[in-house]
Amino acid sequence: MIENKKVAIIGAGPSGLCLAKYVNQIGFLIPTIFEKSNDYGGVWSKSSNRKVWDSLINNINQFSTSFSDFPFDDIYPSKGEVYPTNKALYDYFKSYVEHFDLKKCIKFNSKIISIKKFKESGMDDSNCKWKVTWIQNDNSTFNEIFDFIVVASGTFSKGLVSNDLIMKMKNFNGNIIHSENYRNPELLKGKNVVVIGSSFSGCEIANEISTVTSKCIQVGHINHYAINSFIPNENGKEMPWEMIFHVRNLSYQIHHNKSNQEIWETKKKLLLETCPKQDLSKNPNSFVPIKTTPENQPPSGVIISRNYIENVETGKIKTFTGDNYKVKSINGNSITFSNDKGEINTVDNIDTVILSSGFQIDFSFLDKDVLDDICYEPTDSLLPMCLFEHTFPSKFKTIAFLGCLKGVFRFEVELYCRWISLVFSGKLEYPNDEKLINGKNDLLKLRSLRPRPQFPVLDCVYHSDKIAKEIGCLPDFESIKINDPDLYNKLWNGFFCQASYNLVGPGSNPTLAKEIINNYYENYKQYSK
Numbered sequence: 001m002i003e004n005k006k007v008a009i010i011g012a013g014p015s016g017l018c019l020a021k022y023v024n025q026i027g028f029l030i031p032t033i034f035e036k037s038n039d040y041g042g043v044w045s046k047s048s049n050r051k052v053w054d055s056l057i058n059n060i061n062q063f064s065t066s067f068s069d070f071p072f073d074d075i076y077p078s079k080g081e082v083y084p085t086n087k088a089l090y091d092y093f094k095s096y097v098e099h100f101d102l103k104k105c106i107k108f109n110s111k112i113i114s115i116k117k118f119k120e121s122g123m124d125d126s127n128c129k130w131k132v133t134w135i136q137n138d139n140s141t142f143n144e145i146f147d148f149i150v151v152a153s154g155t156f157s158k159g160l161v162s163n164d165l166i167m168k169m170k171n172f173n174g175n176i177i178h179s180e181n182y183r184n185p186e187l188l189k190g191k192n193v194v195v196i197g198s199s200f201s202g203c204e205i206a207n208e209i210s211t212v213t214s215k216c217i218q219v220g221h222i223n224h225y226a227i228n229s230f231i232p233n234e235n236g237k238e239m240p241w242e243m244i245f246h247v248r249n250l251s252y253q254i255h256h257n258k259s260n261q262e263i264w265e266t267k268k269k270l271l272l273e274t275c276p277k278q279d280l281s282k283n284p285n286s287f288v289p290i291k292t293t294p295e296n297q298p299p300s301g302v303i304i305s306r307n308y309i310e311n312v313e314t315g316k317i318k319t320f321t322g323d324n325y326k327v328k329s330i331n332g333n334s335i336t337f338s339n340d341k342g343e344i345n346t347v348d349n350i351d352t353v354i355l356s357s358g359f360q361i362d363f364s365f366l367d368k369d370v371l372d373d374i375c376y377e378p379t380d381s382l383l384p385m386c387l388f389e390h391t392f393p394s395k396f397k398t399i400a401f402l403g404c405l406k407g408v409f410r411f412e413v414e415l416y417c418r419w420i421s422l423v424f425s426g427k428l429e430y431p432n433d434e435k436l437i438n439g440k441n442d443l444l445k446l447r448s449l450r451p452r453p454q455f456p457v458l459d460c461v462y463h464s465d466k467i468a469k470e471i472g473c474l475p476d477f478e479s480i481k482i483n484d485p486d487l488y489n490k491l492w493n494g495f496f497c498q499a500s501y502n503l504v505g506p507g508s509n510p511t512l513a514k515e516i517i518n519n520y521y522e523n524y525k526q527y528s529k
Helices: 014-026 086-099 163-169 200-209 241-245 248-255 260-274 308-313 368-373 410-424 433-448 460-471 477-483 485-493 498-502 510-528
Strands: 005-010 029-034 110-118 129-136 141-146 148-151 175-178 192-196 215-220 225-228 230-232 238-240 302-305 318-321 326-331 334-338 344-347 352-355 399-401
Touching (some): 005 141, 014 029, 014 410, 029 110, 110 141, 129 148, 148 410, 163 326, 192 200, 200 215, 200 302, 225 230, 225 260, 225 308, 230 241, 238 241, 238 510, 241 510, 248 260, 248 460, 248 485, 302 308, 399 410, 410 460, 460 498
Parallel strands (some): 005 029, 005 148, 148 399, 175 352, 192 215, 192 352, 225 302
Antiparallel strands (some): 110 129, 230 238, 326 334, 334 344
């Protein structure tokens, strides 16, 4: 058993905090979190590192965004409060830090400069230590040797703008804002604004500013399925969207023993049923139409929004999206857009452009050998790295990556935290070479696929069960079905609850887990009837 070895965690966002909690809980390792800002919480923090705007409301409900053993204070939230504000999320993380006494683990104002291999006698790349060098606000530099490294710096390190768009924006005479610096619409009142980007932040920022701008124009390559935060169930009752999609029974029906093509076709049908206003067969004049992709291609992406389609339909937001719409040229305050159909549109007198063109990770502090091992490609926003379960490299086995991919839910990241902690503490074996190589190759194949799915993980519930099985914390559903039918019904047919992974396995707490599962099910029934 490994004892008193040191692990450096890069980033004090939700992922880094959760990992430190598990490291402390499991024991044998001493965690140090390096945070470049003066606050924890990552994009949700109150530091200059925050990436959220003032009025942002999370598009994931509080049940799906909380940790498995630490519910929000209000365990029966109203419809208006079930999706937490950015302040509510920050307060939640603050409570988490205080409850698990994590602040003592954090080195604030500590920016990582480099992480280099450090080999003692008898060591090779697979078991090397690491020399971590960081700089503090007063420009003083420090270094320390660590046994393990976990990179948890997230996917929002810096804004991503294509070189082509950068060159064209040089011809623009107005103001330019990247979405990471957008805070509120106050300065945009009465202005003509173009939002470039049709994914999550682009649509939500367009939603907000359209209430005060003279013109709000949005341009983007594709139209996404726009799912409302609340959608009707089979009885017509509006429920948080996760309570309909995140049901274990449904996930297994769609994914178990199915090919990717079969999964894609089922999801296209389900998404069109959820977004009828974008279905051309039902609404041929849709302002944001979805073109169903061929059978051998994944569905278009998804956004979660409260009123995006309504604001487009009423003209508050004018869209040039889909068919690979992009900026063709810029001349002063005039911007011309074009698409693959040959359509060309020009808008004049534009005051401000908001770039919602995505983010990229930044691993510039890592050894080149490590970057080569994970096939690092920083400008690839879908798959910036390729390694087993996006976590474990094949060559370097004392470093891991956490939460550095898009589209995973907090409960998936929490399982990764548990997995990494168990492996690095010596309580679980490192994944074998076959898994490491196959996992890496699978992602390399996905990287080469065109078109690609929006996210590398197809289904969060099915995927979480897969990780839980690796850890040894997946419940035996068949046994539960026989011995506790009521619990089985909640786990299999009710709203997915991450506390199910605390019923069994290392670090389990079945009493607390059942209490949380019951609460989730009570909330599920409240919305569904």
